[in-house]
Amino acid sequence: MTMETKEAQIPADMELVYAYPESLTKAHTHYCPGCTHGVIHRLIAEVVDELGVRERTIGIAPVGCSVLAYYYFNMDFAEAAHGRAPAMATGIKRVSPDKVVFTYQGDGDLAAIGTAEIIHAANRGELFTTIFVNNAIYGMTGGQMAPTTLEGQVTTSSPTGRDVEMAGWPIRMAELLAGLPGVAYATRQAVLDVPGIRRTKKAIKLAFQAQLAGLGFSMVEIISTCNTNWHMGPVEALEWAKEHMVNYFPVGDTKVSDAVNALKGGK
Amino acid sequence: MTKELWEGNAAIAEAAIRAGLEAFFGYPITPQTEVLEHFSKRLPELGRVFLQAESEIASINMVYGAACAGARVMTSSSSPGVSLMQEGFSYIACSEVPAVVTNIMRGGPGLGNVQPAQSDYFQAVKSAGHGDFHMIVLAPSNVQEAIDLMVLAFDLAEKYRTIVMFVADGSIGQMMEPAEMPPMRPVRPASERPEWALTGAQGREHNIITSLYLGAENMERVNLRLQAKLREIEKNEVRWKEYQTEDADLLLVAFGTVGRVCQTVVREARQSGLKVGLLRPITLWPFPGQRIAELATQVKGILTVEMNAGQMLEDVRLAVEGRCPVRFYGRMGGPIPLPDEILPELKKLYAAVGG
Numbered sequence: 221m222t223m224e225t226k227e228a229q230i231p232a233d234m235e236l237v238y239a240y241p242e243s244l245t246k247a248h249t250h251y252c253p254g255c256t257h258g259v260i261h262r263l264i265a266e267v268v269d270e271l272g273v274r275e276r277t278i279g280i281a282p283v284g285c286s287v288l289a290y291y292y293f294n295m296d297f298a299e300a301a302h303g304r305a306p307a308m309a310t311g312i313k314r315v316s317p318d319k320v321v322f323t324y325q326g327d328g329d330l331a332a333i334g335t336a337e338i339i340h341a342a343n344r345g346e347l348f349t350t351i352f353v354n355n356a357i358y359g360m361t362g363g364q365m366a367p368t369t370l371e372g373q374v375t376t377s378s379p380t381g382r383d384v385e386m387a388g389w390p391i392r393m394a395e396l397l398a399g400l401p402g403v404a405y406a407t408r409q410a411v412l413d414v415p416g417i418r419r420t421k422k423a424i425k426l427a428f429q430a431q432l433a434g435l436g437f438s439m440v441e442i443i444s445t446c447n448t449n450w451h452m453g454p455v456e457a458l459e460w461a462k463e464h465m466v467n468y469f470p471v472g473d474t475k476v477s478d479a480v481n482a483l484k485g486g487k
Numbered sequence: 488m489t490k491e492l493w494e495g496n497a498a499i500a501e502a503a504i505r506a507g508l509e510a511f512f513g514y515p516i517t518p519q520t521e522v523l524e525h526f527s528k529r530l531p532e533l534g535r536v537f538l539q540a541e542s543e544i545a546s547i548n549m550v551y552g553a554a555c556a557g558a559r560v561m562t563s564s565s566s567p568g569v570s571l572m573q574e575g576f577s578y579i580a581c582s583e584v585p586a587v588v589t590n591i592m593r594g595g596p597g598l599g600n601v602q603p604a605q606s607d608y609f610q611a612v613k614s615a616g617h618g619d620f621h622m623i624v625l626a627p628s629n630v631q632e633a634i635d636l637m638v639l640a641f642d643l644a645e646k647y648r649t650i651v652m653f654v655a656d657g658s659i660g661q662m663m664e665p666a667e668m669p670p671m672r673p674v675r676p677a678s679e680r681p682e683w684a685l686t687g688a689q690g691r692e693h694n695i696i697t698s699l700y701l702g703a704e705n706m707e708r709v710n711l712r713l714q715a716k717l718r719e720i721e722k723n724e725v726r727w728k729e730y731q732t733e734d735a736d737l738l739l740v741a742f743g744t745v746g747r748v749c750q751t752v753v754r755e756a757r758q759s760g761l762k763v764g765l766l767r768p769i770t771l772w773p774f775p776g777q778r779i780a781e782l783a784t785q786v787k788g789i790l791t792v793e794m795n796a797g798q799m800l801e802d803v804r805l806a807v808e809g810r811c812p813v814r815f816y817g818r819m820g821g822p823i824p825l826p827d828e829i830l831p832e833l834k835k836l837y838a839a840v841g842g
Contacts, residue, residue: 299697311552
């Protein structure tokens with residue numbers, strides 16, 4: 221059904237220094253050229269490989285552009301109803317406490333229709349990890365206003381720009397969840413350049429480690445792009461996100477519990 | 488085992504525990520809250536999972552998740568809460584994971600009240616959610632039957648990898664009756680979860696549980712498979728009970744609480760010289776329509792009695808196909824039809840069919 225990448229042949233006299241993650245399948249993704257979902261998938265896969273937990277990891281895909289993520293991750297996966305991934309993850313983790321569970325959600329899924337589910341899962345300190353991809357727009361349905369769409373940003377459902385008097389303000393989830401005692405680790409990162417990608421990977425790893433140590437709920441919000449629905453080239457989109465999104469959605473940790481801090485220091 | 492005095496809601500919960508329930512996720516709503524309360528006490532002391540969710544939407548999706556993980560799981564609610572769960576029913580049905588839901592029905596529409604009612608028949612039997620699917624629907628008429636059907640609910644859910652709904656009403660839920668609990672089944676260890684479940688891709692290909700099938704042919708193929716399963720369920724799992732139908736001239740059709748009331752009606756009608764029988768559907772889906780069709784050739788008329796405006800009535804008429812007159816008597820929003828109300832309806836029917 222999907223096209224696949226072929227195994228590369230490594231010549232015998234060369235050392236393998238960078239390999240395809242075991243936690244990714246070889247399927248070609250359906251993501252638009254320039255989309256950052258592929259980068260984020262790869263970071264998660266590398267972290268799962270490095271932690272050696274692929275065979276006990278269960279992911280939950282959202283409704284949105286990454287609805288088919290289960291074809292790309294080489295691990296057990298469920299597909300949730302729109303916004304309900306944190307409830308599904310709760311169900312899975314509670315009956316399988318030895319598994320590593322994560323949800324992969326977009327801004328509409330997590331910050332609009334699934335707001336109740338994410339807040340209560342976080343507040344219960346559920347022992348799973350949420351990867352929250354924030355690109356300030358609804359991608360799959362063709363570019364409508366998201367809960368994270370910036371003030372004045374033009375979308376197909378805010379054709380004159382987001383009017384905050386009418387539609388409210390873009391919602392800052394990393395800050396909102398940070399106020400909940402059940403959250404061990406909440407952070408916002410950005411995959412807009414190489415240093416940002418490296419920092420994002422570190423954050424994802426720490427989030428999974430916090431889960432493995434049983435410290436509480438962990439979430440990594442990731443500032444991402446949607447060049448297709450922003451009507452930009454991929455590079456232009458990265459620049460636009462740096463210029464506009466990061467101002468409103470500052471990068472950095474919003475909650476690091478003492479136990480997670482100790483985990484960080486002990487690395 | 489000996490009989491003990493059990494309240495319906497607590498009995499339902501305890502029966503599920505005896506059937507090997509591993510996890511319960513739910514939200515309080517009258518008149519089923521005692522189900523949740525019983526679980527909140529018993530499941531933690533048995534080392535099993537109890538979680539009070541933030542909503543019925545969350546409850547059903549927690550059930551969906553735990554079912555995907557291969558655990559024996561259920562939720563419980565009452566009419567307005569069940570409406571909130573319908574999204575999840577549809578996903579569970581399409582994903583083919585086993586789950587059990589109880590609906591201790593109350594008066595509606597809207598917030599309605601907390602009185603006993605059967606007005607969610609259409610929702611349970613015909614309209615459980617978007618898309619083409621049916622739930623298996625079990626309807627007990629007393630506490631003992633509620634216990635027995637709870638155990639059956641889990642077996643059917645797992646046999647067919649489908650969603651099973653157990654419908655009763657507040658009068659069964661709140662009533663205390665002597666009943667016998669089944670012995671405690673051992674909980675299935677996590678290492679013995681089904682091979683399709685999400686248990687970690689260790690030494691096998693990764694398992695995917697989804698209800699997304701892009702492409703017309705793909706989605707149709709899934710639908711054909713689901714329909715074939717439903718036909719199989721229709722063939723194997725129709726359940727009903729008959730009372731004095733052998734020589735009956737008139738037939739009562741009623742389920743649940745009012746099905747039980749109609750047993751008294753049969754007795755009283757016979758005392759007054761009317762040869763009346765009763766068919767009480769136990770599975771509302773699949774419906775015992777074939778048996779009703781057979782009886783329609785024997786009796787002179789059928790009276791369907793429900794605690795709603797005439798919902799099962801449609802299925803009775805579809806089964807009878809005009810073979811004999813079908814009449815209806817019902818109460819809505821809480822009143823339970825009493826023998827004194829039903830008996831005159833039977834007499835009117837008898838007069839009308841030339842008895």
